[in-house]
Amino acid sequence: MSIATLESPPLTPAALTFDDPDAIWAVGGAPTAGGLAHYPLSNRDVRADAAWARRQLAALGVGSGSLIDLVHNYSESGQFWPYYLAAIELGAQVMNGMATPWDVGRIEMYVRRFPLQAVLGVSPQTVEGMAAFGLDAARVLGGLPVVGARDAAAAALESLGLHPHRMTILGPMILFSAPGQADAAYDVAEWRVEADAEGRILVSSGPERAARFDRLDTGLRGSVAGGRVRLEPAA
Amino acid sequence: MLDDASDPSDATALNSSGNSVAYQRDNVAKWSDRPFLDAVETASRAEIDALQEKKLLEQLAWVASRSAVVRDVWSAAGVDPLSITSLADFKARAPFMDKDTLRAFRDSTGDPFGGVLCVDRAEVHNIGSSSGTTGDPTIFAERWNRPYEGPFTPREYWHLGLRPGDYVLELSTVLRGVAHRITRAAGAIPLMLNHDPNEVEQAVEWILKYRPTIFFMLSSPVIYGLERLEREKGVDMVDLFSSFKACIYGGEPIGPRMQRTLDRWGVKVFEFSSLGDSGTIWECQAKDGFHAWEDIAIVEVLEPGSDRPVADGEGGELVVTALHNRTDPLIRYRSGDFVRYTNAPCACGREHVRLWLAGRLGDEVVVDGVSVLPRDIWTAVEEVPETAAALFQIIRPQRELTELKLRVGYDGEPDLDDVARRVADQVEARIKVRPTVELIPNSELIKLGPPHKIPRVAKA
Numbered sequence: 001m002s003i004a005t006l007e008s009p010p011l012t013p014a015a016l017t018f019d020d021p022d023a024i025w026a027v028g029g030a031p032t033a034g035g036l037a038h039y040p041l042s043n044r045d046v047r048a049d050a051a052w053a054r055r056q057l058a059a060l061g062v063g064s065g066s067l068i069d070l071v072h073n074y075s076e077s078g079q080f081w082p083y084y085l086a087a088i089e090l091g092a093q094v095m096n097g098m099a100t101p102w103d104v105g106r107i108e109m110y111v112r113r114f115p116l117q118a119v120l121g122v123s124p125q126t127v128e129g130m131a132a133f134g135l136d137a138a139r140v141l142g143g144l145p146v147v148g149a150r151d152a153a154a155a156a157l158e159s160l161g162l163h164p165h166r167m168t169i170l171g172p173m174i175l176f177s178a179p180g181q182a183d184a185a186y187d188v189a190e191w192r193v194e195a196d197a198e199g200r201i202l203v204s205s206g207p208e209r210a211a212r213f214d215r216l217d218t219g220l221r222g223s224v225a226g227g228r229v230r231l232e233p234a235a
Numbered sequence: 236m237l238d239d240a241s242d243p244s245d246a247t248a249l250n251s252s253g254n255s256v257a258y259q260r261d262n263v264a265k266w267s268d269r270p271f272l273d274a275v276e277t278a279s280r281a282e283i284d285a286l287q288e289k290k291l292l293e294q295l296a297w298v299a300s301r302s303a304v305v306r307d308v309w310s311a312a313g314v315d316p317l318s319i320t321s322l323a324d325f326k327a328r329a330p331f332m333d334k335d336t337l338r339a340f341r342d343s344t345g346d347p348f349g350g351v352l353c354v355d356r357a358e359v360h361n362i363g364s365s366s367g368t369t370g371d372p373t374i375f376a377e378r379w380n381r382p383y384e385g386p387f388t389p390r391e392y393w394h395l396g397l398r399p400g401d402y403v404l405e406l407s408t409v410l411r412g413v414a415h416r417i418t419r420a421a422g423a424i425p426l427m428l429n430h431d432p433n434e435v436e437q438a439v440e441w442i443l444k445y446r447p448t449i450f451f452m453l454s455s456p457v458i459y460g461l462e463r464l465e466r467e468k469g470v471d472m473v474d475l476f477s478s479f480k481a482c483i484y485g486g487e488p489i490g491p492r493m494q495r496t497l498d499r500w501g502v503k504v505f506e507f508s509s510l511g512d513s514g515t516i517w518e519c520q521a522k523d524g525f526h527a528w529e530d531i532a533i534v535e536v537l538e539p540g541s542d543r544p545v546a547d548g549e550g551g552e553l554v555v556t557a558l559h560n561r562t563d564p565l566i567r568y569r570s571g572d573f574v575r576y577t578n579a580p581c582a583c584g585r586e587h588v589r590l591w592l593a594g595r596l597g598d599e600v601v602v603d604g605v606s607v608l609p610r611d612i613w614t615a616v617e618e619v620p621e622t623a624a625a626l627f628q629i630i631r632p633q634r635e636l637t638e639l640k641l642r643v644g645y646d647g648e649p650d651l652d653d654v655a656r657r658v659a660d661q662v663e664a665r666i667k668v669r670p671t672v673e674l675i676p677n678s679e680l681i682k683l684g685p686p687h688k689i690p691r692v693a694k695a
Contacts, residue, residue, distance in 0.1 A: 018263060018399060018422050025251055026415055026425045027402075027445070029437075036437055038426070038444065046251040065357060074407040075434075077415060077427040084413070085253065088360050088379070095362045096409045102684055105367050106410075113347035113374075114362075 019043060024210060028078020030171040033200070033219035039172055039211035041078055045190075048208075049082035049173075050089065052187040056176050057086050060118055060146045060165065064091030069110050071097045071121035079174050080121070092117070099150075101129030108140050120148035121167060127156045138162060148176065168231060171203045171218045172211065175229060183230040195224050199232065248380070252419030253360075255380045262389055262420050263399075271585075272393035275530045280578065280586050283529045288322045290558040291533060295319055297353065297561055304340045304350025305566055308332050325567075326535065326544075331554065333569040334373065347374055351563040354378065359562065363411035365512075366685040373512065375411050376563045384560050385412050387507070387515045388528070389421035392449060394519055394583075395505060396480030397423055402447035404479075406430040406438055406457060408685055414451065423449070432460030432681060439470055446478035453484040453504065456681050456689070458493055459624035463646075472500040481505050483517075487691070488592070488610050490625050492617035508592055510534070511555030511570030516590055521582040524589030531559045534588050535567075536576045539596060550575040550593055571596045598692050600631050602639045602668050609691040612641065615661035621649045622658055626680045631692040639670040642693065644680035 017023050021044035029036040041049075062068055068087055072080040076099075087094045095114070097107040104126055110116060119141060127149075130137040138160040141147050149157050149164040157164045163179040173191060175184035186193055192204040194215070201222055202215040222231040248256045265272050278286065298305045299316040309316055312330035319325050337349030344350065352359075360379040364372035377384055397403065399422030407414045408430050415425040426441050428434065435457060441447075464470050476482065482497075485507045489497070497504050505518040508525060513532045516525035527534045533556040536545050545551035553572040557564035573593040580586045594608040601607070609629060617625045626644035643658055645651070655672040663669040684690045 019250055019259065024424050025419065026427055027441070028427055038441055043251040050251075067362075072409060073429050074405065074409055074414075074427055075429045075437075077409075077413065081253075081413075081415075084361070085249065085251070088249065088253075091357070093356065093359050093362055095364075096413070098409050102682065103366075106364055106372050109364070109367065109372055110362075 021047075022210070026078065026081075028172065029075040030078070030213075030216070031169055031219065032171060033217040036075065037171075037216065039078070039213065042210040045209050045211075046082055046085070048187070048190055050085040052190070053082040053086035053174075054089055056174075057083065057090060057092070057118075060120075060148075060176075062087060062090055062092050062117055066090070066092040066117040067095065067114050068092055068117055069095040069097055069107060069119045071099050071107060071119060071123065071126060073099050076169065078172060079169055083120070083174075097126075099123035099125055101125050101132055104129040104133055104135055108135050111140055111144065116144055118146035118148065119144055120146070120165075122147060122149040122153045122157070122164070124150065124152040124156065127153050168220070170201065170220060170229065171213070171216055172205075173203075175231075183228040185228050188227045193224050193229055195222060199223065201229060201231070253379050253413070253416045254420050255382070258382045259420060261382070263422065266399055266422060270394065272390040273388075275528075276390060276394075276585050276587070278530075278586065283586065284322065286530055287533055287558065290530070291322060291325055291556070292319065294556075294558055294561075294564060294566070295325075298564060298566060301353035302351055302564070302566070303344075303346065304332065304337060307340065307350065308336060322533070325533075325556075329556075329567045331542075331567050331569050332565065333571065337373070338371070348376060348563060349374070351565060352376055353564065354562055361412055366408075366410055375512075377412055378562050379416070381561075382559075383420075384562055385417060386509075387417060387517070388531075389417060390528075391507070391515075391517045392418070392421045392423070395449065395483075395517075397421055397449050399423065401449070402426055402445045403449040403451055404428070404438060404442060404445075404447040405451050406435075406453075407451065410685065418451075430454065430457065432456040432463075433678075435460040435464055436468070439464065439475060442475055442478070448478065448480050450476075450479050450482035452486075452507075453482050453502075454486050455490075455493065455625055458496065459626065459677060459681075462496065462624070476500050476502050479503060483507055488613060490613040490617045492614075492623055493625065509570075509572070511553050511565070511568050511572065513555045513557040513560065513565050513568065519581060519583040519585070523581060524577065524591050526581070526585060526587050526589055529587045532557050534576070534590070536574060536590075537569075539573070545576075547577050547579070548575065552596065553590070598629070598631075599634065600629055600636050600639070600692075601634060602636045605666065605668050607639060607666055607668065611666050612662060615665050616641075616643055616658060618661050619654060619657045621645045621647060621654045622674075624677055626677050626689055628680075628683075628689065628691060628693045630695065632694055639668050640673070641670045642673045642675060642680070644677035645674050646677050 024040045025043050095110050147164040148167045150167050154164045154166040166177040168175040177184040190206045199221040201218045201220045205211045205213040295316040340350040359376045361377045363375045401423045403418045403423045405425045418425040482502050482504050484504050507517040510516045516527045535554040536551040539552045553570045553574045575591040616622050616627050628642040630640035658672045
């Protein structure tokens with residue numbers, strides 16, 4: 001048979017720079033006091049965030065052979081994607097569920113069918129959805145080694161007798177607090193986080209990041225000291 | 236040589252996009268001013284057949300010892316996969332599998348992958364699933380340190396006009412894998428937002444800022460959200476869509492009223508759909524059917540319930556065999572999708588088989604002997620202004636019914652009895668069956684399923 005041949009095409013400027021560290025990987029969304037802010041992430045940013053995420057996951061016991069379920073919506077890919085790469089680097093396998101009421105069935109299915117190490121990103125909508133679809137959140141999540149729940153969801157799960165890690169999407173980053181811990185570390189090499197006189201948590205980007213955040217109001221309140229953020233409960 | 240999209244690679248490292256470095260390098264090497272990305276796209280029928288046969292025999296050798304469900308199914312049929320000698324021999328002797336086969340294997344063995352996983356679980360990077368709207372979700376495993384194994388390839392985007400450095404508006408879900416990996420493989424920059432009709436205002440802001448080239452993806456709920464925004468906020472939709480070379484619409488058919496809306500906005504819409512869980516099929520610039528890539532899968536269209544192929548141009552059940560996927564391939568998988576097909580060359584210059592979708596066999600209800608599919612209801616519901624978003628469900632406790640019951644979404648605060656009567660009138664005028672209509676607000680109906688498609692049939 002005849003074989004079609006593709007000649008070597010000329011490389012375009014984009015082809016030459018596509019995987020450069022400073023080339024833009026994607027545009028994500030950061031929750032702020034004023035709504036969702038779009039912000040670029042470079043390849044370098046993703047690698048830096050993945051290195052941070054790797055330490056976070058390792059601290060949660062994620063390692064070679066672990067199975068984890070990352071519960072997030074697509075607009076949160078900027079914050080969660082580094083956790084995919086980090087988990088893979090650690091030798092784990094990643095599943096995903098969405099932080100919506102209708103997707104709780106998939107989270108329940110993964111927990112039922114696989115020996116998960118962690119479900120990370122459980123949202124208030126997840127907890128509400130489980131109730132609405134007749135699933136007992138304590139039963140679904142109670143047997144897992146690690147549950148990471150966002151703010152109000154963490155409180156709801158605690159009221160059910162669980163001990164979740166608390167997760168907060170602070171603008172372009174994710175904070176983790178262990179059960180009983182009041183504050184959470186952030187990556188001081190990448191971000192400057194501060195609280196203003198009124199307790200508003202503000203985020204500025206490090207000099208190497210593609211995003212130029214300058215005291216971005218995250219809409220959250222609390223205090224910052226020693227590379228750690230202590231958040232006030234939402235009003 | 237023909238790029239068959241499944242050559243193994245030694246380079247297993249992932250780049251920051253989650254694609255293998257070697258795969259990305261191969262993609263970059265293809266970028267040029269040509270209309271097609273991959274040489275195999277314009278292969279002749281003879282080339283396609285020869286390539287398929289070679290890849291099929293390799294695939295059978297791969298799955299024979301690795302796929303537990305293939306071993307079960309083929310053993311029960313008394314056929315050794317290694318005894319298959321040709322494409323014709325395969326079509327004559329290979330047994331079928333379907334979703335029930337995988338579920339039965341899963342339930343009897345506890346294997347969550349239904350026996351299809353052909354590699355050690357430790358080699359898998361991502362485990363995704365279907366939305367589970369019709370039962371326990373189907374699980375899909377992906378290895379990312381290889382060439383393409385996901386639902387679609389960069390070649391679709393390339394043909395529709397995407398070029399490296401462009402932006403892609405991704406209103407997406409997180410179900411089977413992550414869409415941005417393919418966008419990155421194509422060299423473009425994803426704008427990552429939720430597929431949610433309640434969040435389209437955010438999308439409008441980002442479109443005006445970045446002026447993306449591709450919109451992935453439109454759906455009836457998103458169009459409903461945009462129509463509301465146009466009505467309530469006066470957004471100029473013609474300007475909004477002016478930068479897009481292609482807007483990808485998926486999940487469901489486009490009804491006539493929705494098509495008129497898209498035409499009014501000047502939307503260059505291209506539809507895509509599933510290829511029996513082994514890939515996706517896309518419209519090309521010629522917009523004359525959906526192309527299935529035959530270097531990725533063998534496509535058969537058979538009489539439902541039989542192994543007899545239907546003639547070119549006729550309709551039947553879509554049966555698919557994965558050729559590219561070595562992780563969890565489906566072999567002679569009866570999809571339950573009803574399609575029409577042709578092998579005639581397309582005006583776009585490609586000879587890969589084209590399909591036209593007719594519906595899912597599992598969605599059909601028979602009301603007093605009359606066959607009814609969701610698309611039969613679509614136009615009727617669209618024609619009533621208060622239900623024009625065409626968000627509806629057929630209540631299907633079983634296939635055979637004595638009464639057609641519909642759950643229909645409405646907008647605004649109308650006289651519900653009057654709306655229900657007009658919807659029933661429209662349906663009866665088209666299919667000669669008068670339904671009982673339950674009305675609920677659109678905003679409530681879209682909560683019942685994944686945001687890109689509400690389940691069109693519901694048990695209750």
